[in-house]
Amino acid sequence: MLLCIDAYQWPELSEATQVSILDHELTHLELVTDSEGTVKLDDYERPKLKIRLHDWQCGWFADVAKRHGVASIECQQAHDLVTERPEFLPGISVSAAKRKAG
Numbered sequence: 001m002l003l004c005i006d007a008y009q010w011p012e013l014s015e016a017t018q019v020s021i022l023d024h025e026l027t028h029l030e031l032v033t034d035s036e037g038t039v040k041l042d043d044y045e046r047p048k049l050k051i052r053l054h055d056w057q058c059g060w061f062a063d064v065a066k067r068h069g070v071a072s073i074e075c076q077q078a079h080d081l082v083t084e085r086p087e088f089l090p091g092i093s094v095s096a097a098k099r100k101a102g
Contacts, residue, residue, distance in 0.1 A: 028053075056088070058077055065078075
């Protein structure tokens with residue numbers, strides 16, 4: 001796996017954001033194990049890795065959300081995420097999300 005970093009934007013990010021991005025990308029790596037939980041190795045005795053997909057994948061268009069509001073899948077998914085899984089969005093409250101959407 002090759003991790004490319006945007007040399008133009010990277011220095012502008014806070015250290016906390018940089019650490020978060022690196023953590024995000026490294027979390028894509030998952031050890032391959034057998035049915036007993038033993039890590040499988042490749043021909044060179046290195047641990048085998050596979051790519052872990054995102055837990056959530058959202059494709060949203062801000063323009064669609066603006067044009068169609070709560071009827072848009074963008075707003076519906078955002079609402080569901082904020083109200084049903086708030087633990088994924090620390091620091092964002094349901095009331096703040098409603099104020100922003102209203």
